Amino acid sequence: MKHLLCIFFLSVLSLNLLAQTDSEKANEYRTQQEAYRKGLLLQQLDSGKLLMENGQYEAADKKFKYVLDNIKSVPSDLTYFFGKNSLYLKKYKQSIDWLTKYIQLKGTAGQYYADATKSLQQAESAYIETRKTETKQIGEVLSRNYDIDCGPGLKVVCPVCKGTTVVKKIGVFGESFKTCTFCDKHGFLSCEDYNKLIRGELQQEVKQ
Secondary structure: OOHHHHHHHHHHHHHHHHHHHHHHHHHHHHOOOHHHHHHHHHHHHHHHHHHHHHOOOHHHHHHHHHHHHHHOOOOHHHHHHHHHHHHHHHOOHHHHHHHHHHHHHHHHHHOOHHHHHHHHHHHHHHHHHHHHHHHOOOOOHHHHHHOOOOOOOEEOOOOOOOOOOOOEEEEEOOOEEEEEEOOOOOOEHHHHHHHHHHHOOOOOOOOO
């Protein structure tokens, strides 16, 4: 009887190990497929960048939108390229939105920081002019509809208080200051909270 029980338990253990191995293989396969799919999308991003550099802005726009619609987490560099290309297409609000996201994510250390800042200023000036003439852009794609990849640090300087942890308000009695209710005590937001803030879903924390 003991011999039969031993055989039974060994059989069950073998089946569990086999099932675990199959599960690990399935997970590895899914990971490889996702990496391959992401690689193809990044190739489309590079293609869009090349088209933009060659002045083919409409074609570049299609490439960038394809990546946006199919990638799980938007690469920070794409926020710059899409914002820059939107400026060329005279989609100024869209350009402002995406270039601002790039600067928030990468800061002064970003590879394209200088040009992103310059392009943002151009987009803001042009947007003010178009507002005066009541020109409207149709079909603009705004970043709040996407999850932005914050990079390896997984943290972003809070765009509400600019990392100071303090929000300044100007009222009839002068300036007043209060602790920022979005960021942590160091002036940072997690990537998850940053994306929630973009979409208007982040709840303010009541701080004592």
